[in-house]
Amino acid sequence: MTRLYVGLDVGGSAMKAGVVDDEGHARPSVTLPTEAHRGQEAGLARMCETIRAAVSSAGVTMADIASIGVATPGLMDLKAGLITDPVNLRPWKNVPVRDHVMAAFGKPTAFQNDANAAALGECWAGAGKGAESLVFYTLGTGVGGGIVIGGRVIEGRNSNGGELGHVRIEMTNPRPCGCGRLGCLEAYAGAMSIVKRTHEALNADGGKSSLHGVLQTHGEMSARDVFTAWSAGDELAGRIVEETAFYLAIGAANAMHAIDPDMVVFGGGLTAAGEPFLERIKHHVKSLAFPLPAERTPIRYAMLGTDAGFIGAACCARQLVTR
Amino acid sequence: MTRLYVGLDVGGSAMKAGVVDDEGHARPSVTLPTEAHRGQEAGLARMCETIRAAVSSAGVTMADIASIGVATPGLMDLKAGLITDPVNLRPWKNVPVRDHVMAAFGKPTAFQNDANAAALGECWAGAGKGAESLVFYTLGTGVGGGIVIGGRVIEGRNSNGGELGHVRIEMTNPRPCGCGRLGCLEAYAGAMSIVKRTHEALNADGGKSSLHGVLQTHGEMSARDVFTAWSAGDELAGRIVEETAFYLAIGAANAMHAIDPDMVVFGGGLTAAGEPFLERIKHHVKSLAFPLPAERTPIRYAMLGTDAGFIGAACCARQLVTR
Numbered sequence: 001m002t003r004l005y006v007g008l009d010v011g012g013s014a015m016k017a018g019v020v021d022d023e024g025h026a027r028p029s030v031t032l033p034t035e036a037h038r039g040q041e042a043g044l045a046r047m048c049e050t051i052r053a054a055v056s057s058a059g060v061t062m063a064d065i066a067s068i069g070v071a072t073p074g075l076m077d078l079k080a081g082l083i084t085d086p087v088n089l090r091p092w093k094n095v096p097v098r099d100h101v102m103a104a105f106g107k108p109t110a111f112q113n114d115a116n117a118a119a120l121g122e123c124w125a126g127a128g129k130g131a132e133s134l135v136f137y138t139l140g141t142g143v144g145g146g147i148v149i150g151g152r153v154i155e156g157r158n159s160n161g162g163e164l165g166h167v168r169i170e171m172t173n174p175r176p177c178g179c180g181r182l183g184c185l186e187a188y189a190g191a192m193s194i195v196k197r198t199h200e201a202l203n204a205d206g207g208k209s210s211l212h213g214v215l216q217t218h219g220e221m222s223a224r225d226v227f228t229a230w231s232a233g234d235e236l237a238g239r240i241v242e243e244t245a246f247y248l249a250i251g252a253a254n255a256m257h258a259i260d261p262d263m264v265v266f267g268g269g270l271t272a273a274g275e276p277f278l279e280r281i282k283h284h285v286k287s288l289a290f291p292l293p294a295e296r297t298p299i300r301y302a303m304l305g306t307d308a309g310f311i312g313a314a315c316c317a318r319q320l321v322t323r
Numbered sequence: 324m325t326r327l328y329v330g331l332d333v334g335g336s337a338m339k340a341g342v343v344d345d346e347g348h349a350r351p352s353v354t355l356p357t358e359a360h361r362g363q364e365a366g367l368a369r370m371c372e373t374i375r376a377a378v379s380s381a382g383v384t385m386a387d388i389a390s391i392g393v394a395t396p397g398l399m400d401l402k403a404g405l406i407t408d409p410v411n412l413r414p415w416k417n418v419p420v421r422d423h424v425m426a427a428f429g430k431p432t433a434f435q436n437d438a439n440a441a442a443l444g445e446c447w448a449g450a451g452k453g454a455e456s457l458v459f460y461t462l463g464t465g466v467g468g469g470i471v472i473g474g475r476v477i478e479g480r481n482s483n484g485g486e487l488g489h490v491r492i493e494m495t496n497p498r499p500c501g502c503g504r505l506g507c508l509e510a511y512a513g514a515m516s517i518v519k520r521t522h523e524a525l526n527a528d529g530g531k532s533s534l535h536g537v538l539q540t541h542g543e544m545s546a547r548d549v550f551t552a553w554s555a556g557d558e559l560a561g562r563i564v565e566e567t568a569f570y571l572a573i574g575a576a577n578a579m580h581a582i583d584p585d586m587v588v589f590g591g592g593l594t595a596a597g598e599p600f601l602e603r604i605k606h607h608v609k610s611l612a613f614p615l616p617a618e619r620t621p622i623r624y625a626m627l628g629t630d631a632g633f634i635g636a637a638c639c640a641r642q643l644v645t646r
């Protein structure tokens with residue numbers, strides 16, 4: 001009989017939890033608002049509430065659950081099971097997530113970074129199914145990452161493993177990154193930097209791009225608008241998207257020369273740009289990477305969408321109690 | 324009683340082998356010329372000869388040896404145990420190193436990339452003793468690398484794991500790399516690129532640097548000359564060395580954000596530049612890396628010198644027969 005695990009993915013606005021079996025199949029998940037502003041005690045209570053709701057939603061009881069996994073964003077101490085300083089969960093600070101959940105349910109409880117969990121989820125039950133190793137980029141406002149080797153997340157000595165958005169790719173003219181450093185991949189390829197780069201290009205464009213119209217109509221512009229304009233043939237948008245694909249291809253090729261994983265997977269909101277965008281990334285990897293990975297290593301979009309985090313958290317839970 | 328292993332490190336000009344025990348202690352090693360020009364059959368025979376000589380030199384017999392490990396340079400297929408196309412071992416091609424050595428001695432035989440083996444050797448018995456994970460850069464003509472996680476080498480799907488000299492760090496004005504790509508770390512921080520960058524600087528220097536004298540006297544200049552001039556206070560050499568430290572610090576910080584290892588170790592000929600150079604690398608890492616690794620992660624020179632390769636090869640041999 002298959003065992004069951006609960007995975008919980010805590011995000012800045014919502015928490016998602018679900019029961020997952022030994023094959024990585026998820027039962028219907030539940031989503032509740034995070035409401036971080038109510039403070040971390042309320043947040044911890046909401047985590048437990050979401051876990052209980054997921055168990056109900058799966059039609060089982062807590063006695064059927066072997067272990068629990070929780071994934072969160074923010075600076076954290078994975079060994080201690082703490083979120084230390086979560087930008088997206090203000091005013092939380094030094095939240096003992098793992099110990100709280102473990103005490104609440106009396107079950108072995110795993111704690112993981114959300115991007116790492118998503119990487120593991122994709123490797124276990126998504127785009128990377130069957131892969132032993134995988135490098136995962138999550139493309140949202142910023143660029144997150146996770147590395148799985150031998151089926152395990154690379155957590156790192158300081159819980160900084162897989163921070164692939166903050167690998168530096170430029171020295172001469174480095175863009176400032178939200179992390180306070182210079183020239184990070186995120187400063188080039190995150191949605192926020194795509195918008196910034198597009199604004200810069202529009203300032204020098206003499207009014208030709210259709211994106212001027214978007215700005216006039218809406219007063220602002222998103223990365224999605226840029227991709228939409230690209231699909232419609234806008235030249236400036238095309239240049240921005242092509243550069244973005246090039247930057248991500250540098251990330252992928254660098255991963256191939258450091259880790260040489262079985263697969264590189266891109267997830268997150270930007271993947272809504274669809275297969276044509278992935279094709280441009282692959283195109284650039286062909287010239288940037290060594291011959292063998294360039295030719296052989298699959299580059300794919302993630303398959304689990306916003307379920308990757310809780311499924312990966314459940315995988316961490318499973319790894320706690322399985323060998 | 325401790326078991327014994329033989330490690331063999333095959334280089335472009337010489338092979339070095341030694342017997343190593345379970346604690347990573349090496350008996351007196353032997354070195355024989357590689358003489359690659361005599362062809363790969365002669366090369367394989369020389370490998371076996373060096374292994375036998377190492378066993379004699381250790382005062383034991385082949386019956387005392389549990390397993391054998393061989394490390395080589397060049398493009399390779401680690402899973403198949405082949406050197407496929409070794410630049411430094413012309414005219415060798417598709418050399419079945421592992422199977423040949425295994426058949427010759429009837430012992431379990433491991434095969435590894437030389438920089439990976441050196442990384443493992445340092446992790447097991449050198450600068451990284453006690454570390455679970457380590458990122459290793461070897462600074463010679465080029466820049467090699469090796470990653471150890473959980474005491475194991477990251478070999479990669481295509482045997483390209485740990486090729487850290489070919490992680491791209493520049494987009495705007497990338498230097499061409501010996502590998503045919505652009506902007507690789509090696510194109511900035513290898514000895515060959517240090518000499519090239521120094522020549523460029525001398526051309527624009529108006530005759531001030533003491534290195535003009537070195538060039539006039541010897542007709543050429545080495546990276547060692549640049550470091551010597553730096554130690555003597557030469558301003559141009561100081562600029563080149565400072566930039567080199569910055570480039571290597573980018574490599575170290577990128578490793579800290581991807582792998583977040585227990586330790587970063589620099590080995591190879593350039594480490595002859597001594598502690599003052601390492602201090603400059605550490606200085607730049609402080610501002611390039613995230614706070615925790617910047618503060619906590621040790622950055623050290625390798626300790627095993629040219630023994631790292633065969634000791635690491637012996638460690639691979641040991642891992643074949645130990646759990």
